[in-house]
Amino acid sequence: MKLSPRRQQVLELLATGATNPQIALALGLSVDTVKTHVKVLLRRLEVVSRAEAVAVGYQRGLLGAKRE
Numbered sequence: 001m002k003l004s005p006r007r008q009q010v011l012e013l014l015a016t017g018a019t020n021p022q023i024a025l026a027l028g029l030s031v032d033t034v035k036t037h038v039k040v041l042l043r044r045l046e047v048v049s050r051a052e053a054v055a056v057g058y059q060r061g062l063l064g065a066k067r068e
Contacts, residue, residue: 001044001060008062010037015054015063 003011006027013023020034027034042048045056057063 001062003041003044003062007037007041007044010034011041011053011057011062014038014041014050015057 009027010023013026018026020031020038023029024031024034029037038050038053041053042050045053045060047053047056054063
C-alpha cells in the first residue's frame, strides 16, 4: 500500500504521539484537515485507533526502517 505524501507525513507524526493541533501546526494545515487525513488513514489501514494505525504502519513497512 502506498500513501499520499501528505498522509505519509500525518502517519509519521501520529507515530511520534502528536495531537491533531500539533500535526496541523507542523504541516501548516487546519485541524479539520488533519482530522480528515486521520479518518482516511484509519479507513485505508482498516483500523479503529491512532495507536493501531501506527502499529499497522510499522507492520506494513509504511513507517520505520523498512520504508521505501
